[in-house]
Amino acid sequence: MIADLLVQGIQMLLVLLLAPLLTGFVRKVKARLLRRRGPPVLQPYRDLLRLLRKEAVVADGASWLFRVAPYLIFAATWVAAALVPTFAPGLLFSWTADLIAIVALLGSARFMLALAGMDVGTSFGGIGSSREVMIAALAEPALLLIVFTLALLAGSTQLSTVAGFMASPEVGLRVSLGMALIALVMVAIAENGRVPVDNPATHLELTMVHEAMVLEYSGRHLAMIELAAALKLLLSVSLVGCVFVPWGLAAPGAGAAAYPQGIALYLAKLAAAGVLLALFETAIAKMRVFRVPDFLGAALMLALLGTLLLFVSRSL
Amino acid sequence: MPAASFLLACDAVLLATAMAAIAFGRVEGAHRAVYGTALVVSTAIAAVALGYLLTAGGVPSDTWLPLGLPWLGADFRVDPLAAFFLVVVGAGGAAAGLYGLGYGSHESAPHRVLPFFPAFLAGMNLVVLAADAFTFLLCWEFMSLASWALVMAHHREEGNARAGYVYLVMAGFGTMALLLAFGLLAGAGGDYGFDAIRAAQRPAFVPTLVLVLMLLGAGSKAGLVPLHVWLPLAHPAAPSHVSALMSGVMTKVAIYGFVRVVFDLLGTPAWWSGIVVLVLGAVTAVLGILHALMERDLKRLLAYSTIENVGVVFICLGLALAFQASGMGAAAALALTAALFHVLNHSLFKSLLFFGAGAVLSATGHRDMERLGGLIHRMPQTSVAFLVGCVAIAALPPFNGFVSEWLAFQAILQSPQVPQWGLRIIVPAVGGLLALAAALAAACFVRAFGITFLGRPRSDAAATAHEVDRWSLAAMLALAVGCLLAGILPGLVIDALAPVTLALLGERMPAQAGLDWLSIVPIAAGRSSYNPLLVFVFIVASAALAVAVAHRLGSRALRRGPAWGCGFPDPGPVAQYSAGSFAQPLRRVFGTLLFRARERVEMPAPGSVAPARFTLEMHDxxxxxxxxxxxxxxxxxxxxxxxxxxxxxxxxxxxxxxxxxxxxxxxxxxx
Incomplete structure (x- = not known):
């Protein structure tokens, strides 16, 4: 029991500590691809510490919700990220929430963020919130259909069970899984506000979504939101990793010796995902906001097709 | 005293209150007596019904009264299904009574509201209690007319007379469909008791016709598309606590009628009936919430969102029908539990939201969101309660809306085992539409809360609003606590619903009471589980930890300054995002096709002093x-x-x- 609790605690700390690293790594690789030197990989940690130490400037018209929201957003995202298997499935609390609940927890965080964007009453906050809910309204059904595909195959919505099933030899190559993978990556890009849907590096542009919502934040509040964004990126990568690249997860009951290996492989997966994401982002241009529905519509259709194929034939 | 007799006595008290209110409705303070009675009696009804549901073990309790047709009398009966809906009606009535204690003092024409309020409550209770077709229809019509009178309470206000007229026409149409349905059920022999109907042998075409007629009759009262048109007109026209009852509770009575006839009286359904109900439910859910997204009147927005939630309930009912037809009892019990859980949830948060809208209305005099804003500063407690309602209705954890939605998804995941091809192809699409409706609901309630309570006030009335009275606040906060409790302790609700599914389907969901950490497990632990209590504790703990760390290790300093807004000079509250502009991206995605939304921008030539114009055209x-x-x-x-x-x-x-x-x-x- 104590050991289980310890492993669960390690998982929670691990995602928290690795999240800024992943963000910094992606930035660094992107900069190198553009032949810039780029900020150090550890820069996000320094930014967070600096933000934490600074005083928070809050706009005059801001309410209590503006000050409470960052902590709630961070907490919901952290809980969700800690429930996705990273280096070992079947941890002590992994049955607390299945994949649907994890998706919904991210929804709760987004709900608070969109409200926080509207709190001060500037036009930028409103534009960010209204676009964010539009993107979410299209991304969430796609995500749930992907969950359906996985759950139908694995016979469970529990991520640990899904990961175990995907690592077993009975999976094989399936059309529906391929569709689900592509759709999941598209949705993850949109949900995390990455290029081509949104640009995490932009400010002072009418095209921004996430950055527009958090425009009024500063100090410790901004630190919470930045950390939550980093956690969400890590969660998406862990999710794709544990479902589609489940190899190297420490098997339940394999003992403590399997954990270092699991962690090492997890780090390798994160690095690979970071390089791929940076490559993709440098190779593609950001699209207009009203092209985003087409992008997400394609993800939705792919996910629906994948699910339908499974409903029609269990072998596809 | 048997439960049924006690409940009838309660309704007699309500009817007597209504009679007394006719005589003394104009007396100063009459509203306190009426709403106080409604509060006490409804609480008693809910308590007795809940006690029956938990302890009686499904044994029905009967009462016969020599009323109505002389050779027939009136049969009343409490069974688990009726008891569950009595809990919903009683809880909703009690909350509305509590709210009315404060809200009723703003009423300009109390004699037009007070007699009909207890009568409406009694009517809803009696529909649920009725155990023969004649009594059922009589009470149904009584309920419709009482609510119609409440809709017409402010008949001189613009649009209310039309709302009342449309409501009356649609209610008449619905009752006619029900009349025909019961006529067909009773057959040529004409025995109208529910027991006789249940036992009767019927020709093969009758169940089909009855299902269609029930969808028309109960569906029009519940707000199924395309029979929903009266609902967004009539529900907002009534005083707000009555709107809460109509949206939160009366639509549930309509659902009760559907469940009673289709699941109880009609026997095992044909497999395609599930498809019809599923498709209708999915269309209703998506169209309802899209309408709500486009709406700028707060109460109409809530009424449209009721349509969405009725759609969700009908999706679950359709699944239950499909599973039942294929003999998958456990899955059917899961789907029916999801439907009934959502019925309870919706009655909680929709009443709460209508109370909140009523509080905003009485504090500012406006229902139009374009004239509100910034109320979180002026009405702090109302805004907390309204926020809880918004999160709950948006189906987000850890509140109750998510639990029923989660159960619905789990039921959908059972569907590959049904043998019919048609169902297998329809169900995932319906699942996608259900997810779409949930995501759109989140967007809709970000908008509703954000425009109404956040930002800066868009009118003087909003800038000078005051918090409402304590009774209203008590009602809202009680419902908010209810939303949280049902959200983090869903196992108790699921177990309480077990007698209902046992009585209707002969199956129940696995008992949740003994599970570790109050987790819920719909089928088996390996398949899926959800523990909202732990999720809630984790979120609270991590948020507290984050606050502690940020304040202890970081800085506690806080400075107020003007909004940054990218350094643009502040053009005032007009430049904020409005209800219309917030919905614009989604209107472009969905509205162009579904509402024929057309935007026209007229820009005058450079140098001209004519104003620029933006016109928006939408069609239902x-x-x-x-x-x-x-x-x-x-x-x-x-x-x-x-x-x-x-x-x-x-x-x-x-x-x-x-x-x-x-x-x-x-x-x-x-x-």
Whole structure:
């Protein structure tokens, strides 16, 4: 029991500590691809510490919700990220929430963020919130259909069970899984506000979504939101990793010796995902906001097709 | 005293209160007596019904009264299904009574509201209690008329008279469909008791026809698309606590009628009936929430969102029907539990939200969101309660809306085991639409809360609003606590629903009471589980930890300054995002097709001093394509027949003669 609790605690700390690293790594690789030197990989940690130490400037018209929201957003995202298997499935609390609940927890965080964007009453906050809910309204059904595909195959919505099933030899190559993978990556890009849907590096542009919502934040509040964004990126990568690249997860009951290996492989997966994401982002241009529905519509259709194929034939 | 007799006595008290209110409705302080009675009696009803549900083990409790048709009397019965809906009606009535204690003092015409409020409550209770078709229909009609009178309470306000008229027409249509349904159920023998109907043998076409008629009759009262048009007109027209009852509770009574007839009286359904209900439910859910997203009147937005939630309930009912037809009892019990859980949830948060809208209305005098804003500063407690309602209705953890939605998804994941191809292809699409509706609901309630309570006030009334009275706040906070409790302890609700599914389907969900950490497990632990209590504790703990770390290790300093807004000079509250502009991206995605939304921007030439104009044009296609042709057809026929009013006596006599001859001919030729 104590050991289980310890492993669960390690998982929670691990995602928290690795999240800024992943963000910094992606930035660094992107900069190198553009032949810039780029900020150090550890820069996000320094930014967070600096933000934490600074005083928070809050706009005059801001309410209590503006000050409470960052902590709630961070907490919901952290809980969700800690429930996705990273280096070992079947941890002590992994049955607390299945994949649907994890998706919904991210929804709760987004709900608070969109409200926080509207709190001060500037036009930028409103534009960010209204676009964010539009993107979410299209991304969430796609995500749930992907969950359906996985759950139908694995016979469970529990991520640990899904990961175990995907690592077993009975999976094989399936059309529906391929569709689900592509759709999941598209949705993850949109949900995390990455290029081509949104640009995490932009400010002072009418095209921004996430950055527009958090425009009024500063100090410790901004630190919470930045950390939550980093956690969400890590969660998406862990999710794709544990479902589609489940190899190297420490098997339940394999003992403590399997954990270092699991962690090492997890780090390798994160690095690979970071390089791929940076490559993709440098190779593609950001699209207009009203092209985003087409992008997400394609993800939705792919996910629906994948699910339908499974409903029609269990072998596809 | 048996439960049924006690509940009838409670309703007699409500009816007596209604009679007394007719006489003393104008007396100062009468609203306290009426709403106080409603509060006490409804609480008693809910408590007794809950006690029955938990302890009686499904044994029905009967009472017969010598009312109504002399050779028939009136049968009343409490069984688990009725008891569950009595809990919903009682809880909703109690909350509305509590809210009315404060809100009622703002009423300009109390004598138009006070007599009908307890009568409406009694009507809803009696529909649920009725155990024969005649009593059921009589109480149904009584409930409709009482609510109609409440809709017409402020009949001089713009639009209310039309709302009342449309409501009356649709209610009449619905009752007619129910009348035909019960006629078919009772058959030629004409025994109207539910027991006799349950036992009767029927020809094969009858269940089909009855299902269609129930979808028309109960569906029109619940707000199924395309029979929903009266609902966004009538629900907001009534005083807010009555709107809460109509949206939160009366639609549930309609769902009760559907469940009673289709699941209880009709026997095992045909497999395709599930498809019909599923598709109707999915269309209703998505269209309802899209309408809500486009709406700028806060109460109408809530009414449209009711349509969405009714759609969600019907999706679950459709799944239950499909599973039941295929003999998958456990899955059917899961789907039915999801439906009933959502019924309870919706009654909680929709009442809460309507109370909040009523509080905003009484504090500012506005329902139009474009004139609100910044109320979180002026009405802090109301805004907390309203926020809880918004998060709950947006189906987000850890509140109750998510639990029923989660159960619905789990039920959908059972569907690959059904043998019919049609169902297997429809169900994932319905699942996608359900997820779409949930995501759109989140967008809709970000908008509703964000525009109304956040930002800066868009009118003087909003800038000078005051918090409402304590009674209203108590009602809202009690419902908010209810939303949280049902959200983090869903196992208790699921177990309480077990007698209902046992009585209707002969199956129940696995008992949740003994599970570790109050987790919920719909089928088996390996398949799926959700522990909202732990999720809630984790979120609270991590948020507290984050606050502690940020304040201890970081800085506690906080400075107020003008908003940054990218350094643009502040052009005032007009430049904020409005309800219309917030919905614009989603309107472009969905509205162009579904509402024929057209935006027109007229920019004057450079140098011209003419104002620029933005016009938005939207159509309700159901209204334009379905109801307007019917209305104009009836108008056309009425115009033609109108000539019959202006005939000479000679022509009238010949008309009488011709019809007499025709009737005699028919009689003579009848085999």
């Amino acid at each position: 296609l159901v209204w334009d394509r379905l109801y307007m042709p019917i209305a104009s057809g009836i108008g056309f026929a009425a115009d033609r027949l109108n000539r019959l009013q202006f005939l000479t006596i000679r022509r009238y006599l010949s008309l009488v003669f011709v019809s007499l001859v025709a009737l005699l001919l028919v009689l003579a030729l009848w085999p």
